[in-house]
Each structure stands twice: as C-alpha cells, then as structure tokens.
Amino acid sequence: MASVSKVEGKWRALIRRKGHKPISKRFDTKAKALEWARGIESQIDAGQVPAVAGRDTVADLIREYRRLRSLARPILDTSSEHYTLRQLDADLGGLVAAAMSVDDLLGWAQQRKDEGAGPYTVNCDLSKLGTVLRYAGRGLPDVIGAARPKLSYLGLIGGGGKRERRPTEDELARLVAWLAEQRGQVFADVMMFAVFTAMRRGEIARIVWSDVDPQKRMVLVRDRKDPRKKVGNDQWVPLLPAAWELLQLQPREEGEPRIFPRDPQTFSKYFRQACVALGIPDLHMHDLRHEGTSRLFEDGFPIQEVALVTGHRDWRHLRRYTQLKPEIVHARGTRPST
Known part of the structure; x- marks a missing residue:
C-alpha cells in the first residue's frame, strides 16, 4: 500500500511492495501525491514495474546504454548523440527511472524551451530518452508515450517543418x-x-x-x-x-x-x-x-x-x-x- 505524509512542507508518496524497492516522490499537494501513487501501484499490479527496475536512476540507465552501445556501435565523444545524452544526464539524471512522471517531463521540456530549444529539438531529445529507457531499462512504464500528447498539445514538442529563413x-x-x-x-x-x-x-x-x-x-x-x-x-x-x-x-x-x-x-x-x-x-x-x-x-x-x-x-x-x-x-x- 502507498502512504502519503507531509515532510518539510511537501507531500511525500511512498510505495512499498514485496519484491520491489521502495519508490517515493514529493509533491506540492496531497491530491497530486495520491494520484501519482495510484498510478504507480496500477503499473506494479499490471507487471509494468518489476523488481529489476529497482532504484536505477536515469543517469544509471544512460551509463548502461553507453556501455551497451560500446559493444557494437560506440558513441563518439564528438557526436551529437554524445552531447544529447550528456544534456539528458544533467537535466534528468537524478530521477529514479521507474518513478519518472509525466509532470517531470513537462517541467523538463518547459525548461529546455526557456533555454532556447525549439519543439523539434526537444522532441529529438525525448526520443533519445525513450531509446535509453527501452534498451537500458527493463519493464519500465512508458512514461514517454504518456507524456507525448500533453507535450504536443502545449507546443513543447513538434516536427521539424521546412524552414526557408535565410540570413541577410x-x-x-x-x-x-x-x-x-x-x-x-x-x-x-x-x-x-x-x-x-x-x-x-x-x-x-x-x-x-x-x-x-x-x-x-x-x-x-x-x-x-x-x-x-x-x-x-x-x-x-x-x-x-x-x-x-x-x-x-x-x-x-x-x-x-x-x-x-x-x-x-x-x-x-x-x-x-x-x-x-x-x-x-x-x-x-x-x-x-x-x-x-x-x-x-x-x-x-x-x-x-x-x-x-x-x-x-x-x-x-x-x-x-x-x-x-x-x-x-x-x-x-x-x-x-x-
């Protein structure tokens, strides 16, 4: 069962299940904490968050993805993929992968927009994050798929389009x-x-x-x-x-x-x-x-x-x-x- 308690001015949702490491996350309101906890518990019940997901962070999975790629197609230090992964690590690396939420991705995409990244760039970064989660993680919930409709509706991600702008x-x-x-x-x-x-x-x-x-x-x-x-x-x-x-x-x-x-x-x-x-x-x-x-x-x-x-x-x-x-x-x- 999930428990929700107030800690240092925030509402912390804590989920403990046999065979799984504890998963917790803090929210501004109790309602959001309960909503998140119900969602994670539903995913556990459906077998979408197995014990192997554990407490691996996004940074852990990025490292594992780099290791896997090194066996066949190493990522060059001068490649755009290397810099994309480095940016993802800096922005999202501290999050527990199994507990990453749609709100986390919305906040990250807004931050990238504020930094000057366009919808197409954010979309490409999001796709790379999805690749990391699929190939380096096991049994993780499809938070990328769940976030895409909202991100698209808010204009935070989008297609590249065809630009005709030329500098004078x-x-x-x-x-x-x-x-x-x-x-x-x-x-x-x-x-x-x-x-x-x-x-x-x-x-x-x-x-x-x-x-x-x-x-x-x-x-x-x-x-x-x-x-x-x-x-x-x-x-x-x-x-x-x-x-x-x-x-x-x-x-x-x-x-x-x-x-x-x-x-x-x-x-x-x-x-x-x-x-x-x-x-x-x-x-x-x-x-x-x-x-x-x-x-x-x-x-x-x-x-x-x-x-x-x-x-x-x-x-x-x-x-x-x-x-x-x-x-x-x-x-x-x-x-x-x-």
Missing part, C-alpha cells in the same frame, strides 16, 4: 562581429564555415587535421548523417575557396586533432545569444546549412555537384534548398546571348 548579408556581418568580440574568433569562423560548406554543426566539430587533403583541397567528414547507415558513412567533401581559406586560418593546438575543437552545442548556444543580443529574429544555426546550399545553386553548381558538398544521397531532398533570390534570376536573364 547585413545579419551575417553583425553576427560575425558580435561572436568574434563577445565569444571568440573561433565561433565567428565556425559560423561562416557552416555557410561556406553547408556542413552541420556536429560535422564541423568532428573534422580533424589528419583528414584534410591539401593537394585536392578536400576534407573527410566521418559518420555523416544518413538514416540508412548510422556509422561508417564517411565522405570526402570538396572545400571551395572561401572555406579553404578560412580553414587555413585556424591555429593548430598541440595535442588537439580537431580543426574547430569546441562543443557543437556551444556553437548553437552562442549563435542564439548573438541573435538575441542583435535583435535578429527567427534565425537558427541550422539555417546556415540552408544558406550555404542555396548559395551553391545560385552560383550555378548543378545538383550532382551540390550533393557532393552537402552529402545528400537523395537529390529530391535538395529541392527545398533551392529558394533562389529573385535578383539572381534577373542577373541570369541579362546575360548576353551567344
């Missing part, structure tokens, strides 16, 4: 100046490298000096994003003049193999801060990939050459990147006929 030249110049002065030249360089190469932030953070071919002016991007192949999708990417020149300006740090040795989440964090400080609305760092791809089309590169730079295997996905500026069409229309 003035916005880019202001962002470069602010980042260089306020956060360091490397962050300004990363921003423009994203434009010049159409690379994702994680790809920029992963490239290393030893994978640069100076003769062919190419760089090997390892484990490039591909829904059909999670590991081993390595691609040689040609670096056009602006990208090559920017790469050559980067200092080499002793003992550091990476060209841009920074956390990719920090790239986005500082980019958001710059946009807020400068009053630049509705611009995300990933929009720079869109900008870079659009520039390639505007410069006259055929789709197959654009795909070599961006890494798209399915050329149909490139259609949404081809919002050419009207003045480009006029410029081409005034070319002399032969």
Whole structure:
C-alpha cells in the first residue's frame, strides 16, 4: 500500500511492495501525491514495474546504454548523440527511472524551451530518452508515450517543418562581429564555415587535421548523417575557396586533432545569444546549412555537384534548398546571348 505524509512542507508518496524497492516522490499537494501513487501501484499490479527496475536512476540507465552501445556501435565523444545524452544526464539524471512522471517531463521540456530549444529539438531529445529507457531499462512504464500528447498539445514538442529563413548579408556581418568580440574568433569562423560548406554543426566539430587533403583541397567528414547507415558513412567533401581559406586560418593546438575543437552545442548556444543580443529574429544555426546550399545553386553548381558538398544521397531532398533570390534570376536573364 502507498502512504502519503507531509515532510518539510511537501507531500511525500511512498510505495512499498514485496519484491520491489521502495519508490517515493514529493509533491506540492496531497491530491497530486495520491494520484501519482495510484498510478504507480496500477503499473506494479499490471507487471509494468518489476523488481529489476529497482532504484536505477536515469543517469544509471544512460551509463548502461553507453556501455551497451560500446559493444557494437560506440558513441563518439564528438557526436551529437554524445552531447544529447550528456544534456539528458544533467537535466534528468537524478530521477529514479521507474518513478519518472509525466509532470517531470513537462517541467523538463518547459525548461529546455526557456533555454532556447525549439519543439523539434526537444522532441529529438525525448526520443533519445525513450531509446535509453527501452534498451537500458527493463519493464519500465512508458512514461514517454504518456507524456507525448500533453507535450504536443502545449507546443513543447513538434516536427521539424521546412524552414526557408535565410540570413541577410547585413545579419551575417553583425553576427560575425558580435561572436568574434563577445565569444571568440573561433565561433565567428565556425559560423561562416557552416555557410561556406553547408556542413552541420556536429560535422564541423568532428573534422580533424589528419583528414584534410591539401593537394585536392578536400576534407573527410566521418559518420555523416544518413538514416540508412548510422556509422561508417564517411565522405570526402570538396572545400571551395572561401572555406579553404578560412580553414587555413585556424591555429593548430598541440595535442588537439580537431580543426574547430569546441562543443557543437556551444556553437548553437552562442549563435542564439548573438541573435538575441542583435535583435535578429527567427534565425537558427541550422539555417546556415540552408544558406550555404542555396548559395551553391545560385552560383550555378548543378545538383550532382551540390550533393557532393552537402552529402545528400537523395537529390529530391535538395529541392527545398533551392529558394533562389529573385535578383539572381534577373542577373541570369541579362546575360548576353551567344
């Protein structure tokens, strides 16, 4: 049976069942404590919270998930998945996995929103949390599935959608100046490298000096994003003049193999801060990939050459990147006929 008592101004629900370790959680009101306790007891009765769930925290399961992945598909320290797991550990690691509630996830999602994360990013993080609970835990209740309807209704999670936002030249110049002065030249360089190469932030953070071919002016991007192949999708990417020149300006740090040795989440964090400080609305760092791809089309590169730079295997996905500026069409229309 569950017991509810007042402890230090909060109502604590405590559930004790034979074969299970005690599970407890504190609430602001007695009604919420009773509601939570009834829900957990129902899950225990249905066999959804077996004894093996015990007192494992979310942090415990994240560690176990990393261990399991290391047996077949290790998580690279420079991968976006590594940073997502690290963020989840920091935000939710202290919670007992079997006792994690819908309210816990609502509060976490609101916190992520307040930090600047959009609905799509939170949705991706939530999905990763669900993967951890499924593969590293055993018999845990589906709290992710239970929380999704409310999170979606509140607009805290959502699909990625198709963005067409492109920065103006003035916005880019202001962002470069602010980042260089306020956060360091490397962050300004990363921003423009994203434009010049159409690379994702994680790809920029992963490239290393030893994978640069100076003769062919190419760089090997390892484990490039591909829904059909999670590991081993390595691609040689040609670096056009602006990208090559920017790469050559980067200092080499002793003992550091990476060209841009920074956390990719920090790239986005500082980019958001710059946009807020400068009053630049509705611009995300990933929009720079869109900008870079659009520039390639505007410069006259055929789709197959654009795909070599961006890494798209399915050329149909490139259609949404081809919002050419009207003045480009006029410029081409005034070319002399032969």
